[in-house]
Amino acid sequence: MDKQRIKGAALRLKGSIKKAVGRLTGNERLEASGEVDKAAGSVRTLVGETKDTIRNSTKSR
Numbered sequence: 001m002d003k004q005r006i007k008g009a010a011l012r013l014k015g016s017i018k019k020a021v022g023r024l025t026g027n028e029r030l031e032a033s034g035e036v037d038k039a040a041g042s043v044r045t046l047v048g049e050t051k052d053t054i055r056n057s058t059k060s061r
Contacts, residue, residue: 002055005048011041 019034021027 002048002051004044004051008041008044008046008048011044012038013041015039015041 015034015037017034018037019031022029022031022034
């Protein structure tokens with residue numbers, strides 16, 4: 001498993017927490033920041049998955 005996948009999952013979790021706290025407190029800026037973190041985490045996870053796929057396809061040759 002690539003480190004980017006782990007970092008992406010952590011960033012998505014952080015974003016979910018920030019979004020929830022922003023919603024509970026009525027802080028729209030914090031909620032939006034959480035959405036950005038979630039999106040960034042999804043991208044990092046995708047990068048990690050792509051690296052894993054490439055790594056696995058080159059091993060099987």
